[in-house]
Amino acid sequence: MKTRILQIVALIGILITGCATETTTIDVVHDDGKPVMALDYRDFAQAASEMLQSMLSSGAMKKPGGGRYVVATGRVVNDTMQRIDTDQLMAKIEEELLNSGQVVMTSAVGGKGAPDQLVHETRELRDSEEFDQNTVAAKGTLIAPELSISGKIFQRNLRYDNNRQQVEYYFQLQVTDMKTGLRFWQKETIIGKRGSNQSVAW
Secondary structure: OHHHHHHHHHHHHHHHHHHOOOOOOOOOOOOOOOOOOOOOHHHHHHHHHHHHHHHHHOOOOEOOOOOEEEEEEEEEEEEOOOOOOOHHHHHHHHHHHHHHOOEEEOOOOOEOEOOOOHHHHHHHHOOOOOOOHHHOOOOOOOOOOOEEEEEEEEEEEEEOOOOEEEEEEEEEEEEEEOOOOOEEEEEEEEEEEEEEOOOOOO
């Protein structure tokens, strides 16, 4: 009887496993999979690439007289119907900017607060007897940002025809001089998609 029950349980397990949808790994570099109406990693990669190419080729990030600008990431507003973490877009841009050798990024300040809170928290150790004060950052050692990158992502949904819709995503970034408030660079990249009215774009 026990053997019979075990055989039935094993058979059920095999059937369930056989009916399960196979999981596959995506090649994020060469993926030519089916496009989706919502924003996916390919869209962020495309937008970041176009923004970076424009920013670096414009010469806006080259500091007159040599040296490197200190850059902070300001606010990048998500005004789409999707729950987008704008850090996803900026992480790629920050990475490539650093790799370009033209700028350094600050972790002490940013549009959402300090990207690395430890920069400030370690300075609270100045009065602690538990820490060698020679190893604690002194006052007046933080470097203020010279440039800020800020922007916005917004979405427009349009009826293309009776059965299809067009969704437009606008990526806007700008670089501002923190001392003068003057804008050094600005770019808008548009990603458009057309699909069924039944497709969800959020």
